[in-house]
Amino acid sequence: MTPDPRRLTSTDAQRLIMPTDPWLSCEDCFELTDRFAEELLAHPDTTHLPEMLVHLHACAACAEEAESLIVLLAADVGADPAAALDRLRG
Ligand SMILES: [Zn+2]
Numbered sequence: 001m002t003p004d005p006r007r008l009t010s011t012d013a014q015r016l017i018m019p020t021d022p023w024l025s026c027e028d029c030f031e032l033t034d035r036f037a038e039e040l041l042a043h044p045d046t047t048h049l050p051e052m053l054v055h056l057h058a059c060a061a062c063a064e065e066a067e068s069l070i071v072l073l074a075a076d077v078g079a080d081p082a083a084a085l086d087r088l089r090g
Pocket of ligand 1: 025026029055059061062063
C-alpha cells in the first residue's frame with residue numbers, strides 16, 4: 001500500500017489549526033524580517049516576535065525570505081545559522 005500523497009501529515013494538520021493571532025500581513029512581516037532575523041540568529045532559543053513565527057509557519061514566501069536573510073546575516077558575522085533555521089522551520 002502506497003501512502004496517499006494528498007493525506008495531511010500531522011505537521012500539516014498542526015499548521016492548519018495553529019492560532020493565527022496576532023495576525024500579520026506579509027507587508028508587516030516584511031518590515032519586521034530584518035529585526036527578526038538578527039534576533040533569531042543571536043538567540044535562537046528565545047521566541048522573538050512570536051507573531052512572526054506564526055506568520056512564517058503559515059506563509060512559505062515570507063519564510064523563504066527570512067531564511068535567506070538569516071543565511072546571509074550568519075555568513076556576514078561568521079555564525080552558524082542552523083539553530084535559527086531550525087527554530088524558523090518550527
Ligand atoms: Zn507572508
